[in-house]
Amino acid sequence: MAKIESLDSLWDFKFSETELALEEIVFDSKQPVPGCFDASGEHRYRRGIGYYRRTVRCGGLVRLTIGALGLRAGIYWDAKPIRRTQRAYSREVLIFDSGAAGEHELLIAVDNRYDEAPSSLFRRDYDFYGYGGIYRSVTLEELPKDFIESVQVIPEDIAEGTVRVKINSAAEHCKVAFDGGAWVDCAPVMRVPDFKLWSPDSPNLHRMAVDNGSDRTEVVFGLRRADVRDGCFCLNGKPLKIFGVNRHNAYPGFGAAVPLEKLEQDLRMIKEAGFNTIRGSHYPQSEEMLTLCDRLGLLVWEESLGWGDQAEALTNPVFISEQCEQTRQMVQKSINHPSVVIWGFLNEAETKDSRARQIVSALVRTIRAEDTSRLISYATMFRGKDVCMDLVDIAAYNTYPGWGGTANLFFDPAVVERDFEELMGITPPEKPFLISEIGAGALIGTHHRRRWSEEYQAELLACVFEYVRKNPRCSGVIVWQFCDTETDNNIRVLERPRGFNNKGIVDEYRRPKLAWLQLEAMLKASE
């Protein structure tokens, strides 16, 4: 197995509001990688370019993996450009000849200025803070000539314990071994010895090692099937009701570069409270996040980056191809994780405009070309006016009864029932009916029972959970949102007190609000 070197450390750093010629840069400080330069310290809230540099000892063919960065970047090896990307939150994998063995320079110029063009994947009006930095780990690996590029293991028949194996390797002949057992010749469909199914209650995992004679690697996978029967979401053939949270990957002081310890604490907290699902809103998730969900037994809706994109963007050829590319990369990256059961994209895009059908179809085709074993959806805000829902498997609605557009100061349970009845009425019978977002803002410590109080949020969400629990037609609800998250206060200054989206059921430091305690009690009571 090739040795993987972590490049996480303190890198040389320079911040500039305008672009600098590489040879002119005077690195005057240090920044941690992973890290967001605008999440704390002297560059807090500033927009510009963060130049990160470090040296690396290596030679020959290498694979450089950057877990994620944002918002856009130029990547340079020995001062030569090797990639430009605007795919914030996506993993970047670069395989290239690093030159003679010895010391080389890696420079990553990260730009957090908003790009407002229709082709842009991250605009200022997105309702989450656009951090600048290298969000996730960076690694480097020297590769043999006949290296293994990727290994996919997709459950085929869960009664028989068979999997479909796809190996992308320069050397054709590969041997594989399951769970430390005997090496056998690889075949397109293989039976896993002594297999056990994966589910949230029993998150059993298997390992498959691959050897092609010059390179060796190992992947972890799980056997489970997610599908739709009689309009219900099913796992391993049985209806499963989704009770989940939307989670932004952010933490005060760290921005989008959430330390692993905090990530693990979040996921454990969510699992222990009794939730079974996380929607990774609104971008691809890290390898560590999905590995933890596989192990803890949490289902994941993973989606590519998008937020409220309008027809002008949705019909822009660059936007379409960038959306397809980031979605393809997301599916390839996460395909072995049993926790991922739904692929999503384009949160709240303008899918009431028939011109959106082109991009939605292209995204569905892109996903299907990589993986036919999971369900596909997108979260719509357009209810009966949406014209793209026939293209996906699940009818998923973002809906805010009792929050937006009503004059009531106190919570009125009738609004929830009315809203859900209307949505169920427009949902085709063959599709699962899923609430992909619902919630209310609550300022922690506010207890006057009216809007913005913890009580108002708790009453609303308790009413929603009760309705979903009792209603067999409803496949589930994913609360908006797990924790309060910073947003760009320039845009929503009057709707976002403190510069935060305050609909978290825990605050930004993960201190529970009443809603958290109430939902936890309800979930535990129904276990």
Ligand code: ADA
């Ligand atoms: C939308 C959107 C979320 C968030 C939410 C809100 O549903 O998908 O990202 O902005 O609204 O809090 O209003």
